[in-house]
Amino acid sequence: MSRSFEKIGQLLVAAIAVMFGLYVVAKIYMAGQFILAVVCLAVLAFGLFVYTSSRAYSYRYLFPGLMATLVFVVFPIVYTFAISFTNYSSRNLLTFERATEYFLGQTYMVEGGQSYAFTLHRDGHAFRVRLEDEQGDVFVSPPLALYKGPIIVEAQVPAAGDAPLAEPVDTKVLISYLPNLKLVSFQLPNGQLVSVTGLRQYGAVSKLYKANADGSLTNQQDDSVLTPNMKTGFFETSSGQQLTPGFTAQVGWSQYTKIFSDASFSQPFFRIFVWTVTFAGLSVLFTFCVGVVLAVLMDWDALRGRAFYQTMFFIPYTVPAFISILIFKGLFNQNTGEINQILEMLSGFHPSWFSTPILAKSMLLIVNTWLGFPYMMVVSMGLIKAIPADLYEASAIAGAGPLTNFFKITLPLIVKPIMPLLIASFAFNFNNVMLIELLTGGRPDFLDTKVPAGTTDLLVSFTYRIAFEDSGTNFGLAAAISTILFLMVAVLSLINMRLTKVNVQEAR
Amino acid sequence: MAVVLDKSHRWRVVLAHIAIIGFICLIMFPFLMIFSISIRPGNFATGSFIPQTISLEHWALAFGFSYQGADGALLEPQFPVLLWLWNSVKVASLSALILVVLSTTCAYAFARMKFLFKNYMLNGLLLLQMFPSVLALVAIYTIFDRIGNYVPWLGIESHGGLILAYTGGIAVYIWLIKGYFETVPVEIEEAAKVDGATAFQAFRYVLLPIIVPILMVVFLLAFIGAINEYPVASILLKSTDNLTLAVGVKNYLYPQKYLWGDFAAAAILSGLPITVVFLFAQKWMISGLTTGGVKG
Numbered sequence: 026m027s028r029s030f031e032k033i034g035q036l037l038v039a040a041i042a043v044m045f046g047l048y049v050v051a052k053i054y055m056a057g058q059f060i061l062a063v064v065c066l067a068v069l070a071f072g073l074f075v076y077t078s079s080r081a082y083s084y085r086y087l088f089p090g091l092m093a094t095l096v097f098v099v100f101p102i103v104y105t106f107a108i109s110f111t112n113y114s115s116r117n118l119l120t121f122e123r124a125t126e127y128f129l130g131q132t133y134m135v136e137g138g139q140s141y142a143f144t145l146h147r148d149g150h151a152f153r154v155r156l157e158d159e160q161g162d163v164f165v166s167p168p169l170a171l172y173k174g175p176i177i178v179e180a181q182v183p184a185a186g187d188a189p190l191a192e193p194v195d196t197k198v199l200i201s202y203l204p205n206l207k208l209v210s211f212q213l214p215n216g217q218l219v220s221v222t223g224l225r226q227y228g229a230v231s232k233l234y235k236a237n238a239d240g241s242l243t244n245q246q247d248d249s250v251l252t253p254n255m256k257t258g259f260f261e262t263s264s265g266q267q268l269t270p271g272f273t274a275q276v277g278w279s280q281y282t283k284i285f286s287d288a289s290f291s292q293p294f295f296r297i298f299v300w301t302v303t304f305a306g307l308s309v310l311f312t313f314c315v316g317v318v319l320a321v322l323m324d325w326d327a328l329r330g331r332a333f334y335q336t337m338f339f340i341p342y343t344v345p346a347f348i349s350i351l352i353f354k355g356l357f358n359q360n361t362g363e364i365n366q367i368l369e370m371l372s373g374f375h376p377s378w379f380s381t382p383i384l385a386k387s388m389l390l391i392v393n394t395w396l397g398f399p400y401m402m403v404v405s406m407g408l409i410k411a412i413p414a415d416l417y418e419a420s421a422i423a424g425a426g427p428l429t430n431f432f433k434i435t436l437p438l439i440v441k442p443i444m445p446l447l448i449a450s451f452a453f454n455f456n457n458v459m460l461i462e463l464l465t466g467g468r469p470d471f472l473d474t475k476v477p478a479g480t481t482d483l484l485v486s487f488t489y490r491i492a493f494e495d496s497g498t499n500f501g502l503a504a505a506i507s508t509i510l511f512l513m514v515a516v517l518s519l520i521n522m523r524l525t526k527v528n529v530q531e532a533r
Numbered sequence: 534m535a536v537v538l539d540k541s542h543r544w545r546v547v548l549a550h551i552a553i554i555g556f557i558c559l560i561m562f563p564f565l566m567i568f569s570i571s572i573r574p575g576n577f578a579t580g581s582f583i584p585q586t587i588s589l590e591h592w593a594l595a596f597g598f599s600y601q602g603a604d605g606a607l608l609e610p611q612f613p614v615l616l617w618l619w620n621s622v623k624v625a626s627l628s629a630l631i632l633v634v635l636s637t638t639c640a641y642a643f644a645r646m647k648f649l650f651k652n653y654m655l656n657g658l659l660l661l662q663m664f665p666s667v668l669a670l671v672a673i674y675t676i677f678d679r680i681g682n683y684v685p686w687l688g689i690e691s692h693g694g695l696i697l698a699y700t701g702g703i704a705v706y707i708w709l710i711k712g713y714f715e716t717v718p719v720e721i722e723e724a725a726k727v728d729g730a731t732a733f734q735a736f737r738y739v740l741l742p743i744i745v746p747i748l749m750v751v752f753l754l755a756f757i758g759a760i761n762e763y764p765v766a767s768i769l770l771k772s773t774d775n776l777t778l779a780v781g782v783k784n785y786l787y788p789q790k791y792l793w794g795d796f797a798a799a800a801i802l803s804g805l806p807i808t809v810v811f812l813f814a815q816k817w818m819i820s821g822l823t824t825g826g827v828k829g
Contacts, residue, residue, distance in 0.1 A: 090639035097701025
């Protein structure tokens with residue numbers, strides 16, 4: 026008996042969950058996010074199947090984790106590809122529907138129309154507007170949040186039983202909300218549209234645009250026609266003038282052709298690419314060299330106090346990188362930095378680390394070596410321990426010195442197993458946006474480029490700047506560069522997997 | 534050691550010691566410097582490296598107290614460092630907790646059950662964790678911007694959104710825990726099942742207590758990873774009170790407003806606890822990773 030109750034309870038919970046999920050999906054769909062709605066619906070359907078079918082029992086354990094990977098790793102990757110084929114940017118931010126709505130919300134003042142005195146009243150967190158025309162007729166708006174885009178709201182003649190309005194807000198508050206009020210037009214019961222025309226006044230207005238069946242808009246004031254251009258993402262007048270705001274349009278491969286054929290983009294792109302590879306390569310080389318030398322020293326039995334040394338060497342790795350990078354930023358400062366003070370005392374030399382490209386690059390490499398060598402040391406130490414001691418005994422009998430030992434025995438034996446780690450480290454530094462953003466910000470910039478691009482920018486910090494720092498916020502272009510980077514990382518990963526597999530097979 | 538020693542051996546040892554100590558001085562230089570700067574008065578003073586006058590103004594400001602300067606001017610703390618530290622700890626521990634729960638259940642299924650596409654999924658996860666989230670920043674930003682339109686506490690400028698974004702990095706932990714599960718003999722659970730336990734009960738009451746060490750390791754790894762994460766946090770969080778430490782601390786060193794001394798104290802105050810956790814965790818993590826689940 027209790028068993029069936031349990032079953033009913035489970036069904037009830039499932040039903041509620043499904044209803045809630047469907048509600049969310051419907052809401053997302055109504056907001057115009059078709060793709061997102063479909064993805065959510067698919068997730069919901071799969072979830073329902075997993076938790077009801079006994080055949081999918083093992084997927085019950087997998088579902089939450091796999092969903093997290095799917096939604097926050099796979100979906101962003103796919104979405105990045107999708108964005109790279111659009112002109113999504115701060116100028117083309119809205120969807121086509123939203124952009125149309127924006128234009129349809131525009132109004133113009135009718136000459137000789139009636140004017141209305143108005144007052145603004147608080148209603149909880151929202152506001153209501155009271156209009157009174159010259160004949161003394163009163164209209165009241167519903168509560169408005171006053172932060173949305175242009176909208177048209179119906180205002181009514183107040184009924185006898187309505188709660189009275191609060192006291193009108195004072196002029197200071199009114200002025201602060203005036204920009205928001207300008208976006209709101211009211212439709213009176215007689216069909217007349219009114220908008221703000223002064224600090225205390227509303228005036229009769231008319232809609233500026235009328236929608237046509239083919240998606241174009243007719244300007245009611247001068248009868249000109251705005252046609253949406255689906256290639257550029259703008260509404261255009263007959264003379265080709267573009268009106269803001271634009272909308273996000275599919276632009277095909279044009280972001281990619283821009284990167285590779287437009288010289289003002291391709292030049293910085295290739296220069297940055299060369300520096301990215303150089304930076305990642307040298308970082309790996311330097312950290313490995315320092316790390317492996319220390320690892321060899323730490324394996325030397327004659328040396329006492331190795332445990333202490335090891336801990337000291339490891340400290341750069343344990344301090345959060347964002348703090349050590351900033352410490353270096355201050356120490357390298359040209360005028361007040363302590364490094365320059367020491368250099369000046371020793372040699373009178375006063376380098377400008379942040380404004381000379383070659384010095385900025387060296388500084389990045391110095392800091393990155395400092396940050397990365399402890400990891401290489403720990404990894405190499407493990408591998409060196411695995412080398413059989415009799416090899417060294419044999420070489421000692423043959424009269425070999427420590428240098429011969431290192432180059433003929435140690436290095437050849439650890440290079441192969443450490444290779445996948447070196448490639449992983451290369452891939453990490455290839456995308457090391459934190460170091461660049463915190464230390465140089467990519468600067469000093471190239472002077473001859475259209476988009477801001479720095480001599481110390483990595484490809485990934487270059488995209489970061491295009492998308493989030495540069496005033497243009499060109500998401501489409503950034504997504505295209507990211508897509509290219511994805512391919513590069515994929516190639517690196519494949520090489521890495523191949524090498525790892527070879528190592529595993531040889532170990533057998 | 535059976536290695537033959539020659540005469541120069543002793544000198545080599547001494548030389549190695551000198552070189553190592555020199556190198557340690559070099560790598561410790563930034564930390565010694567930053568400590569000296571934090572107790573030196575003023576933000577621009579370029580005095581001696583060992584401060585002649587000791588002032589606690591930067592430390593007072595870092596702890597959020599205002600400070601009466603020697604010239605009578607009242608200095609107010611510029612940035613809420615302790616709040617940033619708290620934000621970081623909050624985001625990191627919650628996301629680490631979620632990651633542990635999600636990856637443990639997943640790893641259990643991968644280690645113990647047979648199902649369709651299992652190997653494809655495992656390899657897919659391995660491949661996915663090689664793509665850093667920096668590359669999908671534009672998409673991540675857009676996704677959370679849109680989510681925020683419906684659910685504000687998961688959108689841009691919310692810690693909920695950031696926590697959610699971090700839960701994506703689950704793949705590497707699934708592999709880690711799966712490897713540990715495989716060191717536990719299947720017979721233990723089978724015995725439980727013979728006694729009448731369901732699959733979930735065997736997982737919850739038998740297996741879970743055995744694998745606690747690896748869960749600690751995963752929690753710490755995820756925690757440290759989230760504390761140190763910069764790019765995603767920097768695009769999702771903007772207002773001063775909302776920032777995590779990684780995004781916030783750089784505000785001290787804007788060229789227009791260069792607070793070198795205040796930064797020094799704030800860096801030590803916020804960096805030291807994290808460093809201590811890391812150092813402490815390091816020993817523990819190595820022992821957790823190397824010893825299997827079954828003793829004896």
